[in-house]
Amino acid sequence: MSARDSDKLRVLRNCTCGVLGNHHVRPRCLYVDSRLGALKYETYITREEVDVTRTTPATAPRRRGRPPGPPVDPEIRRENILDAAERVIARTGPAIAFADIATEAGFARTAVYAVFPDRDSLLSALTVRHTDRIIAVANDILARPLPLREVFRELVEMICTFVADNPQLHPALMQGLHAPQNGGHRPLFTRNADWATAVFEVVLDSVGADRRSARTWAGATVGALLLAAEDWSAEPRVSKTELVDQLTAFIWPAIESVGGDALSGPLIACVSFRNPGGNTRDQLPAQAAGTLSRNPNT
Structure with missing residues (x-):
């Protein structure tokens, strides 16, 4: 008997039952067929001789775990x-x-x-991803040489368009605003409010007004836009154009009251974002800085 057959015989003797192909079997009689040089056994159920030295298929099932190759x-x-x-x-x-x-x-x-x-960490990452995209588009709007009121109207329209184009995604992102689970950090609100604070600081600096109002204005504006757009998306009572006009008319008086109607873009602001779960900021300028020009029509 070859060493290979001895190993197979030892394994089968230690088995109480087994599966071979489509047969569920228990070894009953083990022997070596010297004529064929193959280890065989007689099944308990079928009394059928089965060759257990069959060749392993060329393509074996893949093992569990990461497949070979470079890591993702x-x-x-x-x-x-x-x-x-x-x-x-x-x-x-x-x-x-x-x-x-x-x-x-x-x-x-x-x-x-x-x-x-968990689900909260996934939604938070999605919110940061889309907030950063919104801010990138908003920065392009700020760079246009338009009267400040038109700039703000385009910003409002951009937010409303995002809500209209993402009827399923927007409610998911808004969940982080209503029910924060990570120490009070609301990415959708906080990152937009940080950006709006920097913008309002530039506006207030340009007209010589107290920049301490910037955060209050930013929070009120961002909160109003997000919630009003959500309410409108759930039950649109007016067209999107009417919604944009109404929201612009709502937020503009505060800017106009400090002389903002005399300003025009482009507006450039350096923004610093608060990190999740606290008031510390990432490695960006702590203060906003930017430029605005006087509107020649005023």
């Missing part, structure tokens, strides 16, 4: 998960499940949890 870049995996989450939200609404996101992204659920331990 963590940032790429994070972005892929966020992309998948957005697609799931667009189809099913804000009540997302990690199992659906994992399936959409092509990852195991454990891979999703390794990046985002």
